[in-house]
Amino acid sequence: MIPFLELGSAYRELKSEIDDAVSRVLSSGSYILGKEVADFEEQFAAYCEAEACIGVGNGLDALHLALLAVGVGPGDEVIVPSHTFIATWLAVAQCGAKPVPVEPDSRTFNIDPERIEQALTDRTRAIVPVHLYGQPADLDPILSVARKHGLKVVEDAAQAQGASYKGRRIGGHGDAVSWSFYPVKNLGAIGDAGAVTTNDPEIARRLRLLRNYGSEVRYYNDEIGYNSRLDPIQAAILGVKLRHLDAWNARRQVLADMYLDSLRDCIELPTTIPFTRSVWHLFVVRHPKRDELQRRLAEAGVGTIIHYPVACHQQKAFADRGFRASDLPIAQKLAETVLSLPMGPHLSTADCAAVIERVKSTVAQMGEPGAPSGA
Numbered sequence: 001m002i003p004f005l006e007l008g009s010a011y012r013e014l015k016s017e018i019d020d021a022v023s024r025v026l027s028s029g030s031y032i033l034g035k036e037v038a039d040f041e042e043q044f045a046a047y048c049e050a051e052a053c054i055g056v057g058n059g060l061d062a063l064h065l066a067l068l069a070v071g072v073g074p075g076d077e078v079i080v081p082s083h084t085f086i087a088t089w090l091a092v093a094q095c096g097a098k099p100v101p102v103e104p105d106s107r108t109f110n111i112d113p114e115r116i117e118q119a120l121t122d123r124t125r126a127i128v129p130v131h132l133y134g135q136p137a138d139l140d141p142i143l144s145v146a147r148k149h150g151l152k153v154v155e156d157a158a159q160a161q162g163a164s165y166k167g168r169r170i171g172g173h174g175d176a177v178s179w180s181f182y183p184v185k186n187l188g189a190i191g192d193a194g195a196v197t198t199n200d201p202e203i204a205r206r207l208r209l210l211r212n213y214g215s216e217v218r219y220y221n222d223e224i225g226y227n228s229r230l231d232p233i234q235a236a237i238l239g240v241k242l243r244h245l246d247a248w249n250a251r252r253q254v255l256a257d258m259y260l261d262s263l264r265d266c267i268e269l270p271t272t273i274p275f276t277r278s279v280w281h282l283f284v285v286r287h288p289k290r291d292e293l294q295r296r297l298a299e300a301g302v303g304t305i306i307h308y309p310v311a312c313h314q315q316k317a318f319a320d321r322g323f324r325a326s327d328l329p330i331a332q333k334l335a336e337t338v339l340s341l342p343m344g345p346h347l348s349t350a351d352c353a354a355v356i357e358r359v360k361s362t363v364a365q366m367g368e369p370g371a372p373s374g375a
């Protein structure tokens, strides 16, 4: 059986370094914020080519607090991709604002910048592009729409640690960039963790307040804040893993190239844009009989996952917003057809080759025609 992803390998590769980092924190006697968190924030900001990094509890909080920090509040509208992980929408709703979905470019899975302007109203406050599956969204046209209309841009970069857009790392293009270090991410903690990067000192200052009870000086509370601080044990572990991120992302690229070369005539593949560098958080193919393909691959010993099986506008959580399935046909279609193949820095070449062979033979057995046309 080839699992979709096996997380223990990263720990085994770095066991002594990680164990040392954890025991350093345990012995330090400092268990909230402090030097470990500040050190990781400095390293991650430098890695992302951003001025500041603020460590928070998880990726959803990173988005929520970043939206609050740029001024999103009740009654505002925020542009979100129709095809994304639910956290993007939840964070907007948590601010009391309304998520306004915009359909993706179905070749790249990312928000289609051409469709944003028609979704704006006089209540629109911000745009949240998501760098889905590891490939940066097309930021330049998004940033120029935002500038033209006085909107803030908060990037959801949970799946894009190390990715770059037009030669510059993701982390400081928009007003704020939110990160998740949930264990499966390209840079993953051993538990929950997240961060926001920004080049704006005022947004950074607000985030430091918001994550810590709205307080800059202990027991003096300037606003209704939250408790969402990056844990120092996770910060120490992330500091170790950050040193290996580029090598791990390079390994993902090798595996993605194997899939791209070998499955070209067999199944619909992800499209890469020349001026972005994806970090292949996921390798997502499409097939008209996706559920059957997934079932047959499982029988053949290949673990796959669907990212994501229910479009955000179809989730019960948003049932009171009056969306119909047909409002967002591209998101709907993607939810019905996407399938993520095994991908991760510790997937062996032999296992990747075995996945390729089994996908080829399964698709052939299913009798579908060759490379299907675009969604």
Ligand SMILES: *Cc1c(COP(=O)(O)O)cnc(C)c1O
Binding pocket: 058, 059, 060, 061, 084, 085, 087, 088, 130, 156, 158, 159, 180, 181, 182, 192, 193, 194
């Ligand atoms: C993982 C993820 C999040 C949320 O991160 P958590 O740390 O699980 O809260 C947000 N957005 C996207 C696109 C994600 O993939």
